[in-house]
Amino acid sequence: MLTCRHATRIMSEGMDRPLSLGERLQLRFHLAFCRGCRAFRRQTAFLRRASRAFIRLSDDDTP
């Protein structure tokens, strides 16, 4: 069983490289039972969207 600490590493690496089948299965199983890690995954995905939105901000949008 994956620990949450380890799951966060796999989720982070999953944003940078394709995960192996084993990693995907382990992660899917863990996420099915772990609300905290599901939130972690949603929130790190949001960081990526926010970063993309941030660099596109024009001077009119910013204070």
Add this chain to the structure above:
Amino acid sequence: MTDTPQAELISSFRPQMLKFARLQLQDDAAAEDVVQEAMESALRGVDRFGGRSALKTWLFTIVRHKVIDALRERGRSVQVSSLERDEADMDEAFEALFRENGHWSPAGRPRAWGDPEEALAQRQFWQVFETCLEVLPARTARVFMMREFLGLETDEICTTLQLSISNCNVILHRARAGLRQCLSTGWFAGEGAPC
């Protein structure tokens, strides 16, 4: 340096960057070198930037990283540590979210953020976002921005900064976990329902 609008924008930050580098390095020639190198590094991918705000954050991250490198070369570890929050401190803060068995502690467990998309439309959110990026250690921030601002692949980032791939992965994880935590307390605090 070429004469595009982006290059001009980069040049417009030059006095501020020089001031910062001089203050930290106490050496005008070294400060000039650092800023010149930073401006050249920043030219790459600069067309992705829409305005001054993100570009400034990106530029100053590179300058900060280069200043720290220059200080390290001189063996000035005291000044380095006062300049930035240590990567080890971040790892410690992350570890504190877990119980000994590696699962989230009740207080450390990430909570739902409500409607984060709504935050993207709010000016104050971007100020918090910028601050969270600025308090990251320079190298951590730079690797994160190369990945998420410029969209570079990790192997390219590792090659450019002469890091191993596993080191790159550790740094990206540290950056994401740190930023997530910073936005949680800085913006989304108290929003989520307890789980």
